Amino acid sequence: AAEKSYEYIKVSTPRAGVGLIELHRPKALNALFTPLIHELNTALKTFDRDASIGAMVITGSHKAFAAGADIKEMSTKTFAEAYGDDFIESWSELPNTIKKPVIAAVNGHALGGGCELAMMCDIMYVSEKANLGQPEIKLGVIPGAGGSQRLTRAIGKSKAMELILTGRNFSGREAYEWGLAAKCFETAEECLEGALGTAETVAGFSRIAVKACKEVVNKSQELGIREGVEYERRVFHGLFGSEDQKIGMSAFAKKEKAQWTHR
Ligand code: CAA
DSSP: OTTSOOSSEEEEEEETTEEEEEEOOGGGTTOBOHHHHHHHHHHHHHHHHOTTOOEEEEEOOSSEEEOOBOHHHHTTOOHHHHHHTTTTGGGGHHHHHOOSOEEEEEOSEEETHHHHHHHHSSEEEEETTOEEEOGGGGGTSOOOSSHHHHHHHHHOHHHHHHHHHHOOOEEHHHHHHTTSSSEEESSHHHHHHHHHHHHHHHHTSOHHHHHHHHHHHHHTTTSOHHHHHHHHHHHHHHHTTSHHHHHHHHHHHTTOOOOOOOO
16 A cells, blocks of 8 residues: 555555555645545555555644535536536445544544544544534535534534534534544644554454454444344354454463454
């Protein structure tokens, strides 16, 4: 993945098993235009297929995680173009097809599509200075990349409704207090370090068990409790067919460190 050349993102593997994607379109505060989304999708899929990678981190700059969909790119779009090209559907690769966990390290502005991108990730870490929000109402539109659905599920209807109707921004601290973010760090450096550290921890476990964890937790967002618990149990049963289950449980019995297959 590291050899691929990208224009709007930077890709690296700073820790064992961890793929880092830095959004890098500084002149436009990482506004998410189509070429950037295509590069992001390619990088995510490349890491997802790479057996040496166990988890990924997406971050931006200290100034901006991403300032939203590119307003200049979309300002003249017609309904026929938006509908005909299913505008923003290409952003769905991250939540719909990536099997390994993705952590967002959010510093600076994460507005509109930037906030939505962070919410598509499996875990969100923020710093105190993060500035999040769904300001689409101020542009005469609504969130278009899942904001109305994911924010509402994460923080509840009344608060999400208030934020989406007023376009009021909120801080990293608020995101953490409401449970939208899993951790809030004082500085941007600590936020990225924290995300990389968690990704490294996750990458140290059985790949197949990690993917199964992600799959079942995500199912909880779609299924009723009874079907969800049953789904979880079936996936749990399936893991008894994996080598890593045998490795993990026999290592415990022998008081050894498990040597995962990393397949
Ligand atoms: N699209 C395109 N360009 C953007 C952009 C965006 N979303 N956000 C910032 N930029 C550009 C600015 O136009 C500016 O470019 P120029 O230098 O060529 O003028 C450059 O980035 C720097 O921005 P500012 O000068 O505005 O920087 P600032 O520090 O004064 O303000 C900001 C920062 C508050 C984030 C401000 O840029 C801003 O409000 N941006 C728009 C935020 C927004 O409304 N996002 C939602 C977009 S709609 C959406 O995302 C739909 C969806 O649901 C998918």
